[in-house]
Amino acid sequence: MIHSPYVRKPVSVQRTMGLVLLALVPGVIAHVLVIGAGVLVNLAIATLTAVAAEALMLHLRRRPVAIAVSDLSAVVTAWLVTLCFPPIVPWWLTVGGVLVAIVAVKHLYGGLGQNPFNPAMIAYCSMIVAFPALMSQWPPAGQLAFDTQLSLILGGPRDLDGITGATALDALRTGLRAGVQTVDAVLQGSAFGALGGRGWEWISVGYIAGGLFLLALRIITWHMPVAFIATLAAISGAFWLANPAAFASPLFHLASGGAMLAAFFIVTDPVSGATTPRGKLLFAAGIALIAWLIRNFGAYPEGIAFGVLLMNLCVPLLDMKTQPPVFGHRNDTKGAGK
Structure with missing residues (x-):
């Protein structure tokens, strides 16, 4: 014992x-x-x-x-x-x-x-x-x-x-911007597999396995992977349900590009990322939101890297505003002197 x-x-x-x-x-x-x-x-x-x-x-x-x-x-x-x-x-x-x-x-x-x-x-x-x-x-x-x-x-x-x-993300973006194809029609192309890019589903599975290994050993915490995956799935799912002809499904976004590599190995960088529990959630969610916006409306097919760097700029503010209260003290200015 x-x-x-x-x-x-x-x-x-x-x-x-x-x-x-x-x-x-x-x-x-x-x-x-x-x-x-x-x-x-x-x-x-x-x-x-x-x-x-x-x-x-x-x-x-x-x-x-x-x-x-x-x-x-x-x-x-x-x-x-x-x-x-x-x-x-x-x-x-x-x-x-x-x-x-x-x-x-x-x-x-x-x-x-x-x-x-x-x-x-x-x-x-x-x-x-x-x-x-x-x-x-x-x-x-x-x-x-x-x-x-x-x-x-x-x-x-x-x-x-x-x-x-063309990668799956690039092929989808090019096909939709041509104005003559729906998502379902574009996904019939040779660049696509069952869920995302052809073969990339298995690469994503490999990164998920490695990420779960890190979680099991507590090298990383659950906050950032969960927030990133959940936000990317939620925002892509909402637009997909609203207009499936113009927006790809959540499974496509999660299984394509560097989504799983980012979720477990990029977003979780302990040096440049947020450090507080709530800050980690907001940090990863912000990256997912920016990545989805760039994927659908930006000049590049993949936006994760740009999302990471933009959210790196926000880390000092996130850490300052999401500090948990110290035991025995209130977390506001009024109670700081008591």
Whole structure:
């Protein structure tokens, strides 16, 4: 029988980041099975770049290099950047995105635990704004051999019509904006599977499995994943019920794009996100709302990254306004002096 006092063992950054990497493995495996092994090449490139950049910045800042590099935080950032990028982007774009995340977003703000913005999402937004064509080249599920993917990653010729296809979100947006098709008609295209993008349902299942693993180990809390998924389902469901010809169902939005990766691995970033329980709910709900608005009315087919960065700006206000009351004190100005 266990008696009080109840003292938790300190959780190291290395252990936490290692578990996050382990939780990403099911999604990576599904990614390889559905799209191809090219993503593994870019994961390797991103990991080497992140570790090298981390070591260089720590050296320039005169901080201990060996200890900080081994905490795996740079590797987690590298993996998240890679999994947000198309798996056949050229190597230099992956390197550029990781350098933005590690050097500009993480270390220029003071290093681990100091960055106000999500590094992977800054990397994604900067690259899609700078190189929109390359960041839109997603290969169709199961239709591109590994040697072709490797050639494209290493700088081979890029025949756009032969190597890429529209993602589910992009195909839906383009079909609806053409003004001649309903959602049901668009969803008959080759880019779509049973629920969302062809094959992406299984990738989403992989990320869900990893997310549940993190929840079971209490690496993340339920607030952000539940708020993100519930808000995205609620807003998309309301518009779908009101006009199913013009708006996709909640299942489509949840099973397409980076929704499940975002719900369990992006939104839950402990550094750039809200920290209070109510703040976490509002933070994740805001991201889901912005993502849905951009998906349906914006210039980009996916809006999660922009939603994360906009809500990062709101974190100080959310944390200030949602602080739980201190035991024995009222949470208002009038009672503060009593």
